[in-house]
Amino acid sequence: MTAERDPALQASDPEIAKLIADENRREHETMRLIASENYASRAVMEATGSVLTNKYSEGYAKKRYYEGQQVIDQVEELAIARLKTLFGAEHVNVQPYSGSPANLAVYLAFCKAGDPIMGLGLPAGGHLTHGWAVSITGKYFKSVPYGVDAKTHRIDMDEVRKLAKEHKPKLLWCGTTAYPRTIDWKAFREVADEVGAVLAADIAHISGLVCGGAHPSPVGIADVVTSTTHKTFRGPRGGMIFCKAQHAQAIDRAVFPGLQGGPHNHTTAGIAVAANEALQPSFKAYAKAIVDNARSLADELTARGFALTTGGTDNHLMVIDLSNKNVSGKIAAQALDRAGIVLNYNSVPFDPRKPFDPSGVRLGTPAVTSRGMGKDEMKKLADWMDRVVTAPGDEALLAKVAAEVREVCARFPAPGLRI
Numbered sequence: 001m002t003a004e005r006d007p008a009l010q011a012s013d014p015e016i017a018k019l020i021a022d023e024n025r026r027e028h029e030t031m032r033l034i035a036s037e038n039y040a041s042r043a044v045m046e047a048t049g050s051v052l053t054n055k056y057s058e059g060y061a062k063k064r065y066y067e068g069q070q071v072i073d074q075v076e077e078l079a080i081a082r083l084k085t086l087f088g089a090e091h092v093n094v095q096p097y098s099g100s101p102a103n104l105a106v107y108l109a110f111c112k113a114g115d116p117i118m119g120l121g122l123p124a125g126g127h128l129t130h131g132w133a134v135s136i137t138g139k140y141f142k143s144v145p146y147g148v149d150a151k152t153h154r155i156d157m158d159e160v161r162k163l164a165k166e167h168k169p170k171l172l173w174c175g176t177t178a179y180p181r182t183i184d185w186k187a188f189r190e191v192a193d194e195v196g197a198v199l200a201a202d203i204a205h206i207s208g209l210v211c212g213g214a215h216p217s218p219v220g221i222a223d224v225v226t227s228t229t230h231k232t233f234r235g236p237r238g239g240m241i242f243c244k245a246q247h248a249q250a251i252d253r254a255v256f257p258g259l260q261g262g263p264h265n266h267t268t269a270g271i272a273v274a275a276n277e278a279l280q281p282s283f284k285a286y287a288k289a290i291v292d293n294a295r296s297l298a299d300e301l302t303a304r305g306f307a308l309t310t311g312g313t314d315n316h317l318m319v320i321d322l323s324n325k326n327v328s329g330k331i332a333a334q335a336l337d338r339a340g341i342v343l344n345y346n347s348v349p350f351d352p353r354k355p356f357d358p359s360g361v362r363l364g365t366p367a368v369t370s371r372g373m374g375k376d377e378m379k380k381l382a383d384w385m386d387r388v389v390t391a392p393g394d395e396a397l398l399a400k401v402a403a404e405v406r407e408v409c410a411r412f413p414a415p416g417l418r419i
């Protein structure tokens, strides 16, 4: 095809081309601390931006509803084989469009509308799709959220057991979106067995840590394990489900035809590439470095008077309660953003403030670790955060910090960016 009939993006759509260039620059020049974000590699993005986006392939390998699957079946089977090796799973489904649809497939596989289900409440660090009221999962199921201990802010297994015995959930979710500690999968297994619940572990945030050996794995303990593919796992945006062989058919049928039509084959290829990257020895070092960096940053912040929920972190993220700094989470997050430090405002356990302007912020180290940053940069980050949070309205200070951030970022080129 000639360039005239099939022009490159810059020629075809300069407005979008410019916006992509702007985002590329923003991701280069800022400290990205949003705990769910990362930098996908150039290889992952090449696969994701490939001709595989053109193909329809409803069904599963060798059982498709359209012809022309000579290549697609191999792509999907390769992704599945690599993930089986990586996670030690009996069965893998790579078709969910993202983390939320993966979780919906679990409901569809094991529950009927109105069934009792349990998950960690959103303010305590759980995900919307674990039964929070505004989500379809809170509207179509009888959701009983459990929480964290008022003093320690850790998941309260006594409460989980008490509520489970009382409400007899069909489905028990474990796994979190804003919780800085290791999850005790076996403790959840015991409760699930005591009440006859299906145990679902959602490792959306930590799947990169799990397959990199930096967090215990729920595979083989939980009946079903869901994950996104774009957080610590560092693939394209997508979802995946691991389960025991006995649940394979229920899960596959729930994803297709239960919830979705054709799988996103370009994404499946990107997931396969990410899985291959995760199988390399360097990925273990990356997973460990994420946790080491989080610990360094937590120590540096604590030394500057920041109050971390649970008092620290075991994983890639931390939640800071800013009440003692006399600034709300939102004011702090917005000032930090102007200073080139990007994170999100977040409720803290038992937050007296509203979710739209809560008391805390959440931050994590996956993206900065992917750039190769370490202890020195974590110390700088804590310093910058301290200065900004102390004077969030001082625009001259914010601009000065932003310039210092840009200088450090220039020394750590990120995977996947064009600079």
Ligand SMILES: *Cc1c(COP(=O)(O)O)cnc(C)c1O
Pocket: 036, 098, 099, 100, 101, 103, 126, 127, 129, 175, 176, 177, 202, 203, 204, 205, 228, 238
């Ligand atoms: C991010 C996340 C999801 C949802 O993933 P999306 O891809 O945003 O739909 C589900 N569960 C948990 C625990 C998450 O952190």
